[in-house]
Amino acid sequence: MTDKPTSPTTEGSDPGRRRVLAGISVALGGFAALLVGVPVLGAVLKPMVQKEPRVWRKVGAVNDFKIGQTVAVSYENGGTKPWAGVTGRTSAYLRRDTSTAFTAFSVNCSHLGCPVRWEQSADLFMCPCHGGVYYSNGDVAAGPPPRPLAEYPVRVNNGDVEILTTPLPIDGRVPKAS
Ligand code: FES
Numbered sequence: 001m002t003d004k005p006t007s008p009t010t011e012g013s014d015p016g017r018r019r020v021l022a023g024i025s026v027a028l029g030g031f032a033a034l035l036v037g038v039p040v041l042g043a044v045l046k047p048m049v050q051k052e053p054r055v056w057r058k059v060g061a062v063n064d065f066k067i068g069q070t071v072a073v074s075y076e077n078g079g080t081k082p083w084a085g086v087t088g089r090t091s092a093y094l095r096r097d098t099s100t101a102f103t104a105f106s107v108n109c110s111h112l113g114c115p116v117r118w119e120q121s122a123d124l125f126m127c128p129c130h131g132g133v134y135y136s137n138g139d140v141a142a143g144p145p146p147r148p149l150a151e152y153p154v155r156v157n158n159g160d161v162e163i164l165t166t167p168l169p170i171d172g173r174v175p176k177a178s
Contacts, residue, residue, distance in 0.1 A: 052079040056162040065096040070118050078165035092152055093118055104163050105138050106150035
């Protein structure tokens with residue numbers, strides 16, 4: 001009888017040591033995956049569970065606006081971080097209806113979110129993307145938009161006009177100010 005030849009790769013190796021090294025390798029891989037995965041998962045899930053704070057933002061003094069005129073105003077979002085810069089700003093169309101009443105519309109078309117343009121001479125909001133048209137009260141006049149322009153709560157506070165910041169509503173309905 002002849003002896004069975006041994007493999008040169010396994011000759012002299014220690015299976016126990018290999019198992020330990022494999023275990024360390026798996027543990028380090030798992031630790032690295034946790035290190036990368038937890039912050040990524042947190043960044044993805046956080047906006048779903050944490051609501052953006054709603055804050056009243058001043059957009060100008062009452063007398064800065066003429067009755068009957070619609071103008072674009074810009075302001076800082078509610079949950080803006082100090083490092084956000086210009087990306088933390090948003091805008092709306094503001095109309096002074098009477099000496100004390102204002103209406104604010106979202107600049108985003110209710111179709112796919114393109115910024116609409118106010119055409120004073122036509123008394124219409126126009127969307128450049130797919131030809132959506134809105135009446136001055138925000139109702140759809142023509143084109144593919146499924147809903148009127150979203151309206152934001154506005155108030156007059158100590159002579160200033162303030163808009164309540166809120167994320168753009170997916171269903172077109174901005175929650176009422178509480
Ligand atoms: S995004 Fe305005 S009509 Fe399509």
